[in-house]
Amino acid sequence: xxxxxxxxxxxxxxxxxxxxxxxxxxxxxxxxxxxxxxxxxxxxxxxxxxxxxxxxxxxxxxxxxxxxxxxxxxxxxxxxxxxxxxxxxxxxxxxxxxxxxxxxxxxxxxxxxxxxxxxxxxxxxxxxxxxxxxxxxxxxxxxxxxxxxxxxxxxxxxxxxxxxxxxxxxxxxxxxxxxxxxxxxxxxxxxxxxxxxxxxxxxxxxxxxxxxxxxxxxxxxxxxxxxxxxxxxxxxxxxxxxxx
Amino acid sequence: xxxxxxxxxxxxxxxxxxxxxxxxxxxxxxxxxxxxxxxxxxxxxxxxxxxxxxxxxxxxxxxxxxxxxxxxxxxxxxxxxxxxxxxxxxxxxxxxxxxxxxxxxxxxxxxxxxxxxxxxxxxxxxxxxxxxxxxxxxxxxxxxxxxxxxxxxxxxxxxxxxxxxxxxxxxxxxxxxxxxxxxxxxxxxxxxxxxxxxxxxxxxxxxxxxxxxxxxxxxxxxxxxxxxxxxxxxxxxxxxxxxxxxxxxxxxxxxxxxxxxxxxxxxxxxxxxxxxxxxxxxxxxxxxxxxxxxxxxxxxxxxxxxxxxxxxxxxxxxxxxxxxxxxxxxxxxxxxxxxxxxxxxxxxxxxxxxxxxxxxxxxxxxxxxxxxxxxxxxxxxxxxxxxxxxxxxxxxxxxxxxxxxxxxxxxx
Numbered sequence: 001x002x003x004x005x006x007x008x009x010x011x012x013x014x015x016x017x018x019x020x021x022x023x024x025x026x027x028x029x030x031x032x033x034x035x036x037x038x039x040x041x042x043x044x045x046x047x048x049x050x051x052x053x054x055x056x057x058x059x060x061x062x063x064x065x066x067x068x069x070x071x072x073x074x075x076x077x078x079x080x081x082x083x084x085x086x087x088x089x090x091x092x093x094x095x096x097x098x099x100x101x102x103x104x105x106x107x108x109x110x111x112x113x114x115x116x117x118x119x120x121x122x123x124x125x126x127x128x129x130x131x132x133x134x135x136x137x138x139x140x141x142x143x144x145x146x147x148x149x150x151x152x153x154x155x156x157x158x159x160x161x162x163x164x165x166x167x168x169x170x171x172x173x174x175x176x177x178x179x180x181x182x183x184x185x186x187x188x189x190x191x192x193x194x195x196x197x198x199x200x201x202x203x204x205x206x207x208x209x210x211x212x213x214x215x216x217x218x219x220x221x222x223x224x225x226x227x228x229x230x231x232x233x234x235x236x237x238x239x240x241x242x243x244x
Numbered sequence: 245x246x247x248x249x250x251x252x253x254x255x256x257x258x259x260x261x262x263x264x265x266x267x268x269x270x271x272x273x274x275x276x277x278x279x280x281x282x283x284x285x286x287x288x289x290x291x292x293x294x295x296x297x298x299x300x301x302x303x304x305x306x307x308x309x310x311x312x313x314x315x316x317x318x319x320x321x322x323x324x325x326x327x328x329x330x331x332x333x334x335x336x337x338x339x340x341x342x343x344x345x346x347x348x349x350x351x352x353x354x355x356x357x358x359x360x361x362x363x364x365x366x367x368x369x370x371x372x373x374x375x376x377x378x379x380x381x382x383x384x385x386x387x388x389x390x391x392x393x394x395x396x397x398x399x400x401x402x403x404x405x406x407x408x409x410x411x412x413x414x415x416x417x418x419x420x421x422x423x424x425x426x427x428x429x430x431x432x433x434x435x436x437x438x439x440x441x442x443x444x445x446x447x448x449x450x451x452x453x454x455x456x457x458x459x460x461x462x463x464x465x466x467x468x469x470x471x472x473x474x475x476x477x478x479x480x481x482x483x484x485x486x487x488x489x490x491x492x493x494x495x496x497x498x499x500x501x502x503x504x505x506x507x508x509x510x511x512x513x514x515x516x517x518x519x520x521x522x523x524x525x526x527x528x529x530x531x532x533x534x535x536x537x538x539x540x541x542x543x544x545x546x547x548x549x550x551x552x553x554x555x556x557x558x559x560x561x562x563x564x565x566x567x568x569x570x571x572x573x574x575x576x577x578x579x580x581x582x583x584x585x586x587x588x589x590x591x592x593x594x595x596x597x598x599x600x601x602x603x604x605x606x607x608x609x610x611x612x613x614x615x616x617x618x619x620x621x622x623x624x625x626x627x628x629x630x631x632x633x634x635x636x637x638x639x640x641x642x643x644x645x646x647x648x649x650x651x652x653x654x655x656x
Binding site: 065070071072090091094095096097098099101103109110111112113114122123125126127171 | 247647
């Protein structure tokens with residue numbers, strides 16, 4: 001697995017956007033090929049809080065998956081910290097996701113057989129940078145910071161929807177990635193839990209220096225974020241960020 | 245604990261019912277195939293033992309493989325002689341006691357001289373041809389299972405009466421003689437004597453039971469009208485399977501024809517080859533059917549975890565790790581199933597072995613002949629593990645190859 005050395009990484013970080021799309025197009029092959037994302041070019045810098053909105057079927061989620069290396073563009077290029085990802089093999093892409101990107105989905109997607117702590121520890125155990133004890137402690141700290149101190153050893157089916165989503169956020173933060181991608185993180189929650197999760201994401205940006213990109217159809221939340229990218233038919237309809 | 249092992253263990257544990265069904269599937273396959281193999285190979289071994297016990301392992305007769313060359317032929321090598329009356333030789337093994345002693349010096353087992361004669365047994369105006377074997381009641385127990393085969397009387401009963409005779413039970417039935425009956429024996433050379441039946445034996449091989457009578461060597465020599473005649477040496481080899489090579493050496497050294505039990509029963513041994521093919525086909529079919537069951541259950545479990553595979557991949561767990569989780573799960577089920585199958589196979593075999601059957605014609609109860617072979621256990625477990633491995637590997641590889649987004653898209 002080839003990773004830039006720390007010095008090079010620092011240098012790259014200073015000059016390049018955190019995540020960048022250049023002419024990204026994604027076409028679903030099939031009898032009638034469907035264009036999900038069409039020729040999108042954008043750049044998201046450090047410590048940004050970005051909303052991707054648009055009508056359903058406009059390609060919001062698809063764009064997010066492409067930015068998060070969960071999907072491979074049909075044409076164009078996604079760059080993470082200035083590094084082209086098209087040349088990466090599957091193992092390298094997996095490692096980049098593991099160390100650089102944290103995901104929060106509309107559904108919590110926790111492993112049902114494992115406790116909250118074990119779910120949060122999963123990415124750490126895959127990365128293997130901490131000792132077992134450090135992982136346990138970090139997981140507990142993350143969960144406590146999200147108000148789940150009492151639920152560390154509960155399994156997902158013993159938690160409420162909002163609590164599960166907060167466990168998912170804790171899991172996304174497990175390896176301290178600079179970039180958090182959220183796909184309708186409040187989509188399946190009631191308004192109180194939604195507000196809670198939104199506040200957590202905002203704190204991550206304002207107090208912890210993370211970059212959060214969230215797909216949302218909730219215009220109220222989008223209005224409270226730093227930058228709004230509106231998609232229509234797979235392309236960018238408007239973008240009120242300066243771009244970088 | 246190792247991440248892969250931990251996830252695999254948790255999966256297997258948290259789906260206890262499904263895992264148990266899978267384990268039970270592997271267990272039944274392994275268990276029944278072990279039982280079948282034990283039964284089929286056991287019955288064959290039992291039959292083989294009867295075959296080996298029915299006759300001495302090797303019989304050395306006074307014949308030669310090649311007809312002896314006639315004096316005229318050896319004198320005139322280039323001439324072909326028709327209508328020559330061959331020189332007749334005196335029957336019997338030359339210097340029999342020295343030959344027996346020579347054999348005893350190296351053959352791993354026991355050696356006993358005997359006399360073979362042919363005669364017609366006559367009793368109550370019924371005539372049956374039989375081969376009459378003269379034996380030494382003290383040496384015979386060392387070379388054949390005759391002692392164990394005695395149904396009435398003992399070998400030493402031969403000393404009790406003049407011209408005492410032990411008959412095969414079917415032979416006795418044929419002529420209608422019971423122990424104590426006085427029967428007449430007549431040979432083709434005209435010798436004739438009165439004999440008394442002092443015992444019956446049952447070897448379990450029909451041709452022997454209905455065509456053999458045992459007498460003392462002396463009595464047989466009288467029937468053959470040749471004193472001091474020994475025309476057959478019977479050998480029992482410690483390792484019955486080595487009989488063929490021992491027979492070959494006897495033949496090489498003495499020049500007399502030595503026939504091992506394998507050679508004598510060549511046709512039956514040929515039938516065993518066919519029987520073995522049948523056995524391996526049956527056992528193989530059981531294992532195959534069982535492994536389809538195993539494959540079915542394990543691949544279903546893996547398929548149901550497709551969403552988890554997508555989740556783990558989206559978090560950034562490498563494909564290899566994800567695949568390994570499911571292979572290890574399958575292996576756990578396979579190993580536990582194989583071990584349980586061993587226990588089940590052993591139990592089934594033992595249960596079958598404890599059954600008693602009443603077989604017509606034999607007075608005592610018989611049990612099913614079974615053998616316990618580590619080879620059967622090994623093969624059954626290997627096939628079970630192999631199919632579990634395949635059942636875990638291929639669905640997991642397929643799922644792990646998918647882009648997680650394809651699964652996540654489907655889930656939302």
